[in-house]
Amino acid sequence: MTRMDERYNFRESERKWQTCWTETAAFSAEEGSDKPKCYVLEMFPYPSGRIHMGHVRNYTLGDVIARFRRAQGFNVLHPMGWDAFGLPAENAAIQNGVHPAKWTRENIQTMKAQFQSLGLSIDWSREVATCEPDYYRHEQKMFLDFLKAGLAYRKTSMVNWDPIEHTVLANEQVIDGCGWRSGAPVERRELAQWFLKITEYADDLLSALDGLEDWPERVRIMQHNWIGRSEGARVWFDLVGRDDKLEVFTTRPDTLFGAAFCAISMNHPLAKTLAEKDPALRNFISACNAAGTSEAAIETAEKMGYPTPLKVRHPFDPTWGLPVYIANFVLMDYGTGAIFGCPAHDQRDMDFARKYGLPVKAVVAPANADVAAFSTQLEAGAEAFTGDGVAIHSDFMNGQGVAQAKRTAIARLESRGRGRGTVQFRLRDWGVSRQRYWGCPIPVIHCPHCGAVPVPDADLPVTLPEDVTFDLPGNPLERHPTWKHVDCPRCGKPALRETDTFDTFFESSWYFARFCDPKNTEAAFDRAAVDYWLPADQYIGGIEHAVLHLLYSRFFTRALKTCGYLGLSEPFKGLFTQGMVCHETYRASSGAWLCPAGVEKRADGAIEIAGGAPVTLGRSEKMSKSKKNTVDPSHIIETYGADAARLFMLSDSPPDRDLEWTDAGIDGAWRYIQRLWRLAAQPSVPFAEFADLAGVALAGSAKETVAMTHRTIAAVTEDLSKLRFNTAVAKLRELSNQLAAVKAGDEGAATAYRFGLDALVRLIAPMTPHIAEEIWHALGNAAPLVASDWPKADPAWLVVDTVTLAVQVNGKLRGTLDVPLGAEAKAVESLAMALPAVQTHLAGRTPKKVIVVPNKIVNIVG
RNA sequence: GCCCGCUUGAUGGAAUUGGUAGACAUAACGGACUUAAAAUCCGUAGCUCGGUAACGGGCGUGCCGGUUCGACUCCGGCAGCGGGCACCA
Numbered sequence: 001m002t003r004m005d006e007r008y009n010f011r012e013s014e015r016k017w018q019t020c021w022t023e024t025a026a027f028s029a030e031e032g033s034d035k036p037k038c039y040v041l042e043m044f045p046y047p048s049g050r051i052h053m054g055h056v057r058n059y060t061l062g063d064v065i066a067r068f069r070r071a072q073g074f075n076v077l078h079p080m081g082w083d084a085f086g087l088p089a090e091n092a093a094i095q096n097g098v099h100p101a102k103w104t105r106e107n108i109q110t111m112k113a114q115f116q117s118l119g120l121s122i123d124w125s126r127e128v129a130t131c132e133p134d135y136y137r138h139e140q141k142m143f144l145d146f147l148k149a150g151l152a153y154r155k156t157s158m159v160n161w162d163p164i165e166h167t168v169l170a171n172e173q174v175i176d177g178c179g180w181r182s183g184a185p186v187e188r189r190e191l192a193q194w195f196l197k198i199t200e201y202a203d204d205l206l207s208a209l210d211g212l213e214d215w216p217e218r219v220r221i222m223q224h225n226w227i228g229r230s231e232g233a234r235v236w237f238d239l240v241g242r243d244d245k246l247e248v249f250t251t252r253p254d255t256l257f258g259a260a261f262c263a264i265s266m267n268h269p270l271a272k273t274l275a276e277k278d279p280a281l282r283n284f285i286s287a288c289n290a291a292g293t294s295e296a297a298i299e300t301a302e303k304m305g306y307p308t309p310l311k312v313r314h315p316f317d318p319t320w321g322l323p324v325y326i327a328n329f330v331l332m333d334y335g336t337g338a339i340f341g342c343p344a345h346d347q348r349d350m351d352f353a354r355k356y357g358l359p360v361k362a363v364v365a366p367a368n369a370d371v372a373a374f375s376t377q378l379e380a381g382a383e384a385f386t387g388d389g390v391a392i393h394s395d396f397m398n399g400q401g402v403a404q405a406k407r408t409a410i411a412r413l414e415s416r417g418r419g420r421g422t423v424q425f426r427l428r429d430w431g432v433s434r435q436r437y438w439g440c441p442i443p444v445i446h447c448p449h450c451g452a453v454p455v456p457d458a459d460l461p462v463t464l465p466e467d468v469t470f471d472l473p474g475n476p477l478e479r480h481p482t483w484k485h486v487d488c489p490r491c492g493k494p495a496l497r498e499t500d501t502f503d504t505f506f507e508s509s510w511y512f513a514r515f516c517d518p519k520n521t522e523a524a525f526d527r528a529a530v531d532y533w534l535p536a537d538q539y540i541g542g543i544e545h546a547v548l549h550l551l552y553s554r555f556f557t558r559a560l561k562t563c564g565y566l567g568l569s570e571p572f573k574g575l576f577t578q579g580m581v582c583h584e585t586y587r588a589s590s591g592a593w594l595c596p597a598g599v600e601k602r603a604d605g606a607i608e609i610a611g612g613a614p615v616t617l618g619r620s621e622k623m624s625k626s627k628k629n630t631v632d633p634s635h636i637i638e639t640y641g642a643d644a645a646r647l648f649m650l651s652d653s654p655p656d657r658d659l660e661w662t663d664a665g666i667d668g669a670w671r672y673i674q675r676l677w678r679l680a681a682q683p684s685v686p687f688a689e690f691a692d693l694a695g696v697a698l699a700g701s702a703k704e705t706v707a708m709t710h711r712t713i714a715a716v717t718e719d720l721s722k723l724r725f726n727t728a729v730a731k732l733r734e735l736s737n738q739l740a741a742v743k744a745g746d747e748g749a750a751t752a753y754r755f756g757l758d759a760l761v762r763l764i765a766p767m768t769p770h771i772a773e774e775i776w777h778a779l780g781n782a783a784p785l786v787a788s789d790w791p792k793a794d795p796a797w798l799v800v801d802t803v804t805l806a807v808q809v810n811g812k813l814r815g816t817l818d819v820p821l822g823a824e825a826k827a828v829e830s831l832a833m834a835l836p837a838v839q840t841h842l843a844g845r846t847p848k849k850v851i852v853v854p855n856k857i858v859n860i861v862g
Numbered sequence: 863g864c865c866c867g868c869u870u871g872a873u874g875g876a877a878u879u880g881g882u883a884g885a886c887a888u889a890a891c892g893g894a895c896u897u898a899a900a901a902u903c904c905g906u907a908g909c910u911c912g913g914u915a916a917c918g919g920g921c922g923u924g925c926c927g928g929u930u931c932g933a934c935u936c937c938g939g940c941a942g943c944g945g946g947c948a949c950c951a
Binding site: 217221224225226228230232248251263303327328329330334335339340341342347348349424426543547651652653654657658659664665667671672674678715727729731732737740804805807808810811812813815848849850851853857860 | 882
């Protein structure tokens with residue numbers, strides 16, 4: 001073998017192998033391969049500037065899987081791209097005067113180089129950036145197809161409007177009722193927006209969650225709650241003295257006989273009509289709007305009602321009239337924007353009734369309750385009864401349980417033409433319009449004569465103009481001198497382009513499909529390519545996308561299926577949500593956050609390195625710029641190497657839990673890398689040329705090493721398949737410890753050592769690929785390790801011939817017993833009874849019972 | 863308020879899913895090597911009581927209770943921490 005240096009030079013080695021992998025295109029996905037496929041995908045990054053530790057963790061996890069599967073003989077697709085549209089690019093443009101395109105492309109270059117320095121097994125030939133027209137042109141086409149299929153539509157709705165920035169804000173960008181950047185109180189405004197009809201698939205998106213067995217339960221529950229299916233009824237109340245009806249949604253049609261009032265949203269069409277002629281009502285509405293939309297404001301906001309002159313007739317008794325209120329707690333965008341109130345069986349309705357002096361009538365009582373006494377108590381109190389029970393004071397429903405009464409009420413409503421059973425979802429259609437420059441233009445032209453006209457296919461893509469300015473607030477596309485002025489494709493008269501762009505979640509809803517065929521200019525992707533590669537076998541990313549991105553992608557895949565783009569509904573077969581990377585926080589006495597690099601920890605506390613002022617240690621939190629508790633990955637890679645950084649990411653915590661970044665941890669990983677090198681460069685035993693065990697007699701530590709090597713191969717293979725990287729690392733360290741303990745004098749030591757070392761290097765390669773290649777090469781292998789197969793455990797070596805049994809007396813461990821595998825219970829029992837410790841603890845008693853679990857344990861009950 | 867997690871040595875965590883709790887690390891301590899330090903190597907270590915010692919006893923997986931020959935693991939109740947949703951009719 002080649003001579004090995006005493007110390008491992010990671011800088012030289014990492015650069016060398018990265019170049020080798022690139023030059024040999026070692027990670028290209030094969031076209032037309034007959035190997036089984038494996039699509040490994042991490043959520044693609046937003047090119048914000050530089051990579052952070054969260055990226056390192058995310059892409060390391062995916063890379064281990066990709067390398068492991070490749071070694072196992074899969075045709076692996078492991079691509080990378082850039083979620084390149086978004087607000088930060090525009091903010092940079094406003095603050096620093098740099099064009100969003102330039103800023104984004106430069107960030108991509110920087111981050112790509114950083115990812116490459118991590119040694120990720122990415123097929124870079126498939127790289128895509130969503131801000132390029134050759135990407136977004138396809139989603140413009142998709143949108144037009146959605147439009148044709150009735151899956152996209154335009155609607156006027158209430159939005160969060162920032163009066164300083166002149167733009168709509170997403171709900172996530174409204175903090176305590178104010179714009180996240182301007183700080184100005186957000187206004188509710190009505191605006192015409194484009195929507196995607198995600199509700200069309202609500203039932204399927206919900207029921208298909210059960211089939212996503214390789215998704216975390218947590219994510220499925222979150223999506224389940226987000227979709228929020230509830231069964232109930234729409235009920236039509238006739239308006240007294242008018243021809244129209246008030247439509248109400250309820251989940252409790254069984255309590256209709258307890259109705260005391262109806263309430264409608266202040267945005268309900270009826271309320272608007274009334275407000276036109278009623279200044280007091282207008283005051284009421286603006287007072288409610290001013291109350292704010294933050295959670296805290298909602299929490300404390302009083303339930304307020306405004307009595308209208310309207311009255312409605314009860315659906316089961318036309319002589320029974322109910323008042324109609326306009327109430328601040330009724331939402332226009334859930335159900336029908338109108339409710340009926342049953343104070344006795346809904347706490348909020350009860351509060352409302354008490355405040356406005358409305359009647360309370362009990363219509364459900366617990367089974368076996370004294371109906372008269374229960375009713376009297378309930379109707380006098382302030383607490384609603386929402387539990388299960390039977391209908392009372394409810395005419396034809398009396399005596400029925402809640403579930404049965406609901407069915408009876410719905411049947412009656414339907415037969416009388418006063419309502420129908422229905423399913424209501426909490427999920428709302430996805431508003432995709434953004435008054436932003438740095439996004440994909442919505443391919444529509446507004447014509448004063450023809451309305452909203454789709455841009456003809458031949459005119460796609462609609463590209464963003466580059467000559468825009470950011471010196472004024474608002475959308476630069478809106479004030480661009482020429483861009484929006486076009487002729488109507490239908491009538492040819494002057495018309496205006498849509499100046500809104502798509503929400504950035506649009507791009508990320510289909511990029512996984514583009515990776516299957518990224519260079520296609522004719523179509524978004526070739527059908528055969530997505531049929532082969534999709535679904536992604538393993539998708540990895542942060543839990544923060546549990547609902548938004550992951551739900552949008554599931555919807556998009558269904559919509560694309562409806563439009564004939566592909567043939568499947570679920571894009572991600574397996575999902576893994578990794579934990580955050582955390583770090584201790586530090587604060588100066590002034591309260592200012594301090595960087596870890598500027599703080600020195602001592603036995604008696606921490607101080608600022610510059611100046612020596614005392615520092616307050618805070619709890620460990622997710623690394624963030626605002627708390628300054630970040631560690632720069634590039635600095636770590638330069639100091640310790642990519643392999644050490646990768647190993648630390650994998651070794652300390654299970655991947656789904658938060659990882660605490662510590663200096664000691666990265667030091668430990670670095671030391672292990674060096675130790676691994678010494679196992680090859682300065683072995684305790686001069687090892688053999690080949691790891692060929694045929695005909696080699698083994699004894700003592702040599703035999704144990706071979707046995708442990710086989711056990712480790714089996715265990716690590718199992719651990720990696722189940723993403724248990726931390727325990728895989730622990731087992732590899734145990735094998736390292738075993739190699740260091742091989743005794744030169746034991747028979748077969750040289751071969752056993754070489755055998756163990758070979759396996760160790762191959763098993764650790766997915767985690768620390770550079771040093772693995774370096775050792776592999778130094779051991780005399782001509783072909784690179786990335787082209788080598790995954791080791792296989794010999795089942796014969798996994799069978800043990802003796803086992804150590806625990807011997808308990810009354811459930812307490814009193815000794816152990818080495819017996820042959822499968823030893824007979826009777827024999828084991830007498831051996832156990834013969835143990836001195838057992839006799840001591842029995843203290844002369846005769847055992848009542850002896851439990852022998854073969855190959856595991858003996859418990860003597862005395 | 864509703865839903866979901868989590869709680870094991872000084873620390874991160876392991877435990878073949880009901881069968882020897884604390885693997886593997888980190889920090890610590892003791893020793894070897896060294897003029898010294900770093901690096902490296904060897905060793906100790908859950909807590910506690912008894913003993914000079916070898917060793918032996920008791921207690922121990924957030925708390926209380928249950929099932930079982932046997933519980934970190936299953937069941938019931940409680941607490942603490944974290945997360946998601948929230949005027950959803």
